[in-house]
Amino acid sequence: MGPDVRSYLQHVRDDLHLQPAQEHSILLELQGHLEERVHELQEDGLPYDQALDKALGELGDPRLIAQQLYAVHTKASWHEAALAAVPHLLFAILFVFHLWTIFSWVVLFIIGTALVSVQAWRRGYPRWIYPWLGYSLVGPIVIWFLALIAIATGIFGFLAHVRSALALLSLLGALMYLPLGGWLIWKLFSPVVRRDWVMASLTLLPLPFLGSWLLLLWSSGGPFAYNSQTMLGADRVASLVFLCLAGTSVVFFKLGHRSMRGFLLMLATPILVILGMTGFGENPASLGVFLFSILSVGLLLTPALLESRLGHERHGSRGPGLFH
């Protein structure tokens, strides 16, 4: 097959964003169609170049085919959309009943989401798993930031000649975790980015709001202020935001078109962050809320930039039968 077919199939692949095995099968199917049509047109007397042009024209716009196939393969059933909403609902429960103050519950929720993610990964990685993966990343990400803070304060302590054994251990632990944790987060997240940045953004969806909530906890006096009026009031807002996140996930999976999904996420994220931060009742500066919502959109757009740098996930692109 010549460069025209290779380029045509490459255009299809660029917009497919499906599982590698699915993409491989679709591209082989289209390649077979083109080969047979070109062969038949050549038998009718057309030279190869003209036959190829005609065959490509008859098959249609590669991007349109890819977008329609993406919509067919990723539009979820109600059952799948409901499964995608479950982790958000679990976190809503965590806040409705103030369970986040009980350490074992928080650990149970995060380990539970991680176990579901691992199990689903083993069973072919269904699309509803992305929100679950997002929550299973919460633990490693929060610890990574805590490690960063521990290093900063540890170095500051050393500079100020406060050299206790505990401070030294914390500093060493944090120094070890920073690269390891970063590597772990990247290992879990990069395959999602490579496949489809819109799905990666869906994975990150709860993080901006959780970040704003952690800022509130920090400003209210840290983890030991969990029973303060501010944090009790924030529970109602947080549970409402998590319910909205569950609704956003359902709508996301029922939308077929990728661009509409991206638009939904970019619209829902700042709205939910603004609703959450203004609802916390701390009268945050409007400029701060605005900047944080912009940062949230930036965070959700990061996978789009990373995807173009990392390149799309490939499977057997040079394997037998494809692109030769």
Add this chain to the structure above:
Amino acid sequence: MYKRELLKGSTETLLLSLLAREPMYGYRLVKDMNRLSGGYFRFKEGTLYPALHRLEKEGLVDGRWQPARSGQQRRYYFITGQGQRALEARQNEWRRFSRAVDRVIRMETV
């Protein structure tokens, strides 16, 4: 434009009808559709493969890689039991619809 809308609404019924006769792969479906309809139906703009994959996702057809007569691997589509039932329902509905349209058109032109 009107023809395209008509084809859009009946693509899946036409595909199921062809697959009810024998399992086929995409290109054969295009050729048979063209031949049986006297050149009236021509799939373009990526209509065929999204429609076939949609039927497969709905469980109405089953796609399997098999060697064609030429020896090359082709993805054949087989109609399922659920597909057969859906086809019967769609064919009955289409007959009722076309009879009704026909009656109205004839009355207007008489």
